Amino acid sequence: MRKVNARKIQDAVARLAIEANLFLREDVLSALKRAYSKEKVSRAKKILKALVENAAIASSEKIPICQDTGMATVFLEVGQGVIIIGGDLNEAINKGVAEGYKKGFLRKSVVFDPLLRVNTKDNTPAVIHTKIVPGSKIKITVAPKGFGSENKSVANMFRPTDGADRIERFILEAVKKAGPDACPPYIIGVGIGGTLDKACLLAKEALLRRIDKRNPRRHIAKLESGLLKKINRLNIGPMGLGGKATCLGLNIEVYPTHIAGLPVCVSISCHATRSATRTL
């Protein structure tokens, strides 16, 4: 068994929380630049230019891309040949989030009780998803998500016979409803299948895939490309002020499901879609 110290995990999470909030993902930044060069509507072009400049300033001045530095979602892939020593895994992650948000001067946005709403003052706890995988490494991804976009995410249980057309309409409706509210141009993650909770997790995982990489299943890849085109015809545009760039990328993840159901979740994410990964 390979030993990994909990302190090492804490340090990695702290660094990743800062990195994700300061440096826009390369695939998202490239897509913003491409959208800028293609955009014809002058107001939309100006906004895209401002978003590219904003990302450059954040990275050079070491300040967050957006004031909403999000709730930290942490995805872990823990090799079954690893033994964690010197502390508790979840505690190490939360300590890392607290440290990163403090050191990086990132806004603390988490309230301890969803109804009493008292701020925990260190942005913990994180939402942690852990998978046990073959091997003896630990892959950590920190994905902070602002709630301007999280508030626009939706899920639904369809009838098994509803099919791709009905799902397409549901996704288009979700984007129309989000309109300008979740800071477009959007990145959209869709989860189809499993149970309702699995579909929501798949939608979040879909946001982690590079937006220039299509799903390996041909019919799903076709659905991704078709939906992206349809969304970009909605004329919501950057910041909702019109234009072609409503969505920079749409990724769908699927999972087997029950004969009697068809769960779907749409995770809407903004132009500041953030994540950073490290393998220990």
Ligand code: SF4
């Ligand atoms: S939706 Fe995104 S860009 Fe808009 S405020 Fe929230 S985190 Fe920032």
